[in-house]
Amino acid sequence: MNFDDTPQEAAFRAEARSWIAANAPKQYEDELRATSLGRVGLKNADILEVAKAWQKKKADAGWACLHWPKEYGGRGSSPIERVIWQQEEGPYGKLSGMFIIGHGMCGPTMMAYASEAHKRQYLPPLASGEKVWCQLFSEPAGGSDVAGLRTRAEKRGDDWVINGQKIWTSGAHYSDYGILLTRTDPTVPKHKGLTMFFLDMKSPGVEVRPIKQASGHSDFNEVYFTDVVIPDSQRLGAVNDGWNVALTTLMNERMSIGAGVATGFPELFDFCSNLMLDDRPAIEDRNVRSKLASWAVKASGLKYTSIRAISALSKGERPGPENSIGKLVAGPMIQDVATYALDLQGAAGVLSGPEAELAGKFQAMLLRAPGTRVEGGTDEIMRNIIAERVLGLPGDIRVDKDLPFNQVPTKGRS
Amino acid sequence: MNFDFSDDQKQLRDQARKFLAEKCPPKAVRVVLDGKEPYDRALWKGFAEMGFLGVAIPEEYGGAGAGHLELCVIAEEVGRALAPVPFSSTVYLAAEALMLAGSDAQKQAWLPKIANGEAIGTLALFEGTGNPSPKAIKCEAANGVLNGTKKPVADGAIADLIIVAARTGSTGRDGDISLFLVGPKAGGVEAKALTNLDPTRGQAELTFKNCKAEPLGAAGEGWSIITQVLDRAAVLTAFEQVGGSDRALEMGRDYALDRIAFGRPIGSFQAVKHMLADMYVSATLARSNSYYGAWALSTNAPELPEAAASARISATQAFQHCAKNNIQVHGGMGFTWEFDCHMYYRRANALALGLGSLSYWEDQLIDRMRKRNAA
Ligand SMILES: Cc1cc2nc3c(=O)[nH]c(=O)nc-3n(C[C@H](O)[C@H](O)[C@H](O)COP(=O)(O)OP(=O)(O)OC[C@H]3O[C@@H](n4cnc5c(N)ncnc54)[C@H](O)[C@@H]3O)c2cc1C
Numbered sequence: 001m002n003f004d005d006t007p008q009e010a011a012f013r014a015e016a017r018s019w020i021a022a023n024a025p026k027q028y029e030d031e032l033r034a035t036s037l038g039r040v041g042l043k044n045a046d047i048l049e050v051a052k053a054w055q056k057k058k059a060d061a062g063w064a065c066l067h068w069p070k071e072y073g074g075r076g077s078s079p080i081e082r083v084i085w086q087q088e089e090g091p092y093g094k095l096s097g098m099f100i101i102g103h104g105m106c107g108p109t110m111m112a113y114a115s116e117a118h119k120r121q122y123l124p125p126l127a128s129g130e131k132v133w134c135q136l137f138s139e140p141a142g143g144s145d146v147a148g149l150r151t152r153a154e155k156r157g158d159d160w161v162i163n164g165q166k167i168w169t170s171g172a173h174y175s176d177y178g179i180l181l182t183r184t185d186p187t188v189p190k191h192k193g194l195t196m197f198f199l200d201m202k203s204p205g206v207e208v209r210p211i212k213q214a215s216g217h218s219d220f221n222e223v224y225f226t227d228v229v230i231p232d233s234q235r236l237g238a239v240n241d242g243w244n245v246a247l248t249t250l251m252n253e254r255m256s257i258g259a260g261v262a263t264g265f266p267e268l269f270d271f272c273s274n275l276m277l278d279d280r281p282a283i284e285d286r287n288v289r290s291k292l293a294s295w296a297v298k299a300s301g302l303k304y305t306s307i308r309a310i311s312a313l314s315k316g317e318r319p320g321p322e323n324s325i326g327k328l329v330a331g332p333m334i335q336d337v338a339t340y341a342l343d344l345q346g347a348a349g350v351l352s353g354p355e356a357e358l359a360g361k362f363q364a365m366l367l368r369a370p371g372t373r374v375e376g377g378t379d380e381i382m383r384n385i386i387a388e389r390v391l392g393l394p395g396d397i398r399v400d401k402d403l404p405f406n407q408v409p410t411k412g413r414s
Numbered sequence: 415m416n417f418d419f420s421d422d423q424k425q426l427r428d429q430a431r432k433f434l435a436e437k438c439p440p441k442a443v444r445v446v447l448d449g450k451e452p453y454d455r456a457l458w459k460g461f462a463e464m465g466f467l468g469v470a471i472p473e474e475y476g477g478a479g480a481g482h483l484e485l486c487v488i489a490e491e492v493g494r495a496l497a498p499v500p501f502s503s504t505v506y507l508a509a510e511a512l513m514l515a516g517s518d519a520q521k522q523a524w525l526p527k528i529a530n531g532e533a534i535g536t537l538a539l540f541e542g543t544g545n546p547s548p549k550a551i552k553c554e555a556a557n558g559v560l561n562g563t564k565k566p567v568a569d570g571a572i573a574d575l576i577i578v579a580a581r582t583g584s585t586g587r588d589g590d591i592s593l594f595l596v597g598p599k600a601g602g603v604e605a606k607a608l609t610n611l612d613p614t615r616g617q618a619e620l621t622f623k624n625c626k627a628e629p630l631g632a633a634g635e636g637w638s639i640i641t642q643v644l645d646r647a648a649v650l651t652a653f654e655q656v657g658g659s660d661r662a663l664e665m666g667r668d669y670a671l672d673r674i675a676f677g678r679p680i681g682s683f684q685a686v687k688h689m690l691a692d693m694y695v696s697a698t699l700a701r702s703n704s705y706y707g708a709w710a711l712s713t714n715a716p717e718l719p720e721a722a723a724s725a726r727i728s729a730t731q732a733f734q735h736c737a738k739n740n741i742q743v744h745g746g747m748g749f750t751w752e753f754d755c756h757m758y759y760r761r762a763n764a765l766a767l768g769l770g771s772l773s774y775w776e777d778q779l780i781d782r783m784r785k786r787n788a789a
Binding site for chain 1 (some may be wrong): 415416417418419420437438483663667670671678679681682684686687688690691692694695698699700702703705709710712713723724727728731773775776779780783784787
């Protein structure tokens with residue numbers, strides 16, 4: 001049991017460190033370091049442009065999408081090297097937010113199902129951040145129940161014609177491409193009539209409408225499709241096999257394990273160390289200490305769980321459903337941590353923005369946290385995954401399992 | 415980087431699991447639970463023969479000299495099987511104190527006996543209600559003679575070797591405390607077995623009346639040694655707790671698959687599934703924190719105090735969580751003497767207190783994190 005770099009890893013780390021020191025956009029370091037969940041944006045620059053520029057620089061020097069094959073814009077690195085890079089990239093890694101869906105999910109799906117020519121055409125500009133991708137899965141009728149989606153794809157000659165609506169699509173408003181899950185046969189059970197495509201978001205008939213979120217920001221969108229034409233060559237996987245393609249995407253989401261998931265704990269610890277409460281630092285208060293300690297061991301537990309997973313990966317084991325634990329623990333924890341940090345601020349906790357303690361860091365966290373518990377699978381879905389696929393408990397009873405999709409009830413109360 | 419046990423260590427774990435499955439089934443635990451024996455003597459002998467007692471003791475003192483990672487994997491199995499033997503008091507407390515502070519002669523005298531199962535040891539620290547603190551120690555030592563009362567002392571009624579924390583100064587500082595070693599022929603020790611939450615691990619009150627004792631470690635170093643011993647024991651106990659958590663989760667899972675209500679296995683109800691998923695989550699976090707503790711213990715890293723507190727808190731929470739919800743999954747059956755659920759519940763809650771309570775370790779953790787952040 002050890003944390004030491006092998007000589008090879010140490011060499012990689014040294015190379016990464018010196019390249020980052022020479023090339024990172026240092027003028028944003030402090031600001032990036034200070035940001036936490038829920039607060040995106042830079043004061044004096046367009047975050048999108050800064051992020052794209054940093055990504056391009058990395059790509060040109062061979063530091064983008066480390067684990068992808070070289071011919072698709074990556075570096076062919078090991079899982080450990082990816083983690084070492086993340087550790088060294090530090091706060092600049094926060095600039096990758098807008099690429100996560102493209103790099104973590106769309107790219108791997110393209111790699112598994114697109115033609116060789118398409119891979120060579122689309123993957124390098126995705127890796128380098130020149131093109132941004134989004135994931136068009138969720139619909140008003142299909143969120144947790146993704147396979148309940150209704151967007152239709154109908155074959156017309158060599159093309160497909162798409163009609164319908166997606167929702168909660170992160171980054172659709174600045175995306176160039178998207179992977180799209182559609183229904184191609186409504187007369188068979190829901191999982192058996194889906195087909196996956198990728199498309200140009202600028203195609204005629206695609207309309208993106210930003211949604212104002214509970215946090216006040218607009219990071220996700222509704223996307224409407226009216227007679228949008230997609231060539232059959234942009235189909236990913238076989239007709240009506242879209243569910244299996246989607247599972248590849250969702251499995252790859254799990255692969256994106258990093259060394260640190262955001263929990264809000266380091267921020268809370270700092271805050272309590274500096275805050276005065278009844279004339280002494282809050283951290284000297286018995287109740288504060290007890291709360292902090294409980295969260296500390298969750299945060300460290302997550303950290304060492306992911307290091308265990310990385311060790312397993314490096315020995316060639318596949319990441320399994322047990323990795324659902326990260327989001328399930330961190331999501332509710334961020335929410336609780338933020339709530340507690342505001343409680344410590346007393347009546348002033350109600351303020352947000354620049355007037356608030358720490359420029360409203362915890363207020364922003366509080367308002368973003370509900371989304372964290374929903375995106376990428378809700379807490380309940382994560383628990384189902386652990387219960388069914390890790391512990392082997394029976395699946396939920398599915399009343400729609402063998403029903404043709406067009407006979408599945410669509411209203412709760414009738 | 416390799417944050418996992420080695421194949422050899424995993425093999426040792428399998429070997430220990432197999433041995434305990436055979437020699438320590440729940441009905442063997444019940445013999446002690448029902449008060450028919452103070453501990454399982456045959457199992458204790460088996461532990462010695464398998465080399466479990468001396469894995470971390472150096473070869474020159476009769477051990478296997480393998481190290482603490484090996485001891486961690488055995489501790490996990492001890493916890494999983496609820497082994498009713500004085501393992502933790504002897505191996506984590508007495509042996510660790512001897513290895514840290516004993517003279518060569520003391521090590522020669524005692525460590526081989528611990529390794530071969532001849533001597534049961536313990537640490538007499540507590541004096542009634544409260545957490546570990548130099549101020550709470552009233553027991554006094556002067557001119558090699560001890561006076562005072564200790565309780566609770568784990569396995570105190572069956573111990574051959576007692577390491578006692580006593581007051582040797584009156585400055586009001588940590589340096590007032592020194593450690594002493596009391597052997598079986600000392601005289602002046604009175605032991606009274608006490609009823610406790612978990613009868614599979616005995617607790618006692620020890621009264622010392624002009625009892626002859628030899629110093630262990632330098633005078634005034636007692637508290638510093640105790641802190642180190644507690645940190646080491648915290649990591650090792652965390653592995654017992656992880657083993658117990660895993661077993662309680664397994665019992666709950668198995669019952670949920672077998673028991674039918676409303677025409678289906680109860681494990682198909684989400685409320686039950688989600689309860690088991692949460693048990694898995696707490697057990698996994700505890701395991702990961704404990705691995706970190708094991709790494710720190712085995713390398714004697716400067717991170718050990720913080721890692722030990724993390725492992726301790728996380729494993730305490732996990733075992734309590736898994737043990738209580740295992741009973742809930744079992745419904746009325748879970749509340750019968752006949753089912754084994756309560757044995758895990760008892761052990762979970764007893765282990766939660768033995769080295770100082772959760773709130774004590776929470777305090778320690780925050781102090782240690784502050785120190786690191788300040789450095
Ligand atoms: C910030 C954010 C970003 C997102 N980005 C994207 C994106 O880029 N692309 C994309 O495709 N989607 C995206 N999503 C959508 C996200 O995947 C869905 O919102 C999520 O899967 C939940 O679906 P839903 O919103 O339809 O809720 P519902 O499925 O309607 O869930 C409502 C409630 O019912 C519970 N529930 C539902 N089914 C079950 C069940 N079987 N067992 C127990 N409880 C259940 C849920 O846990 C929840 O509490 C995003 C969402 C958010 C909040």
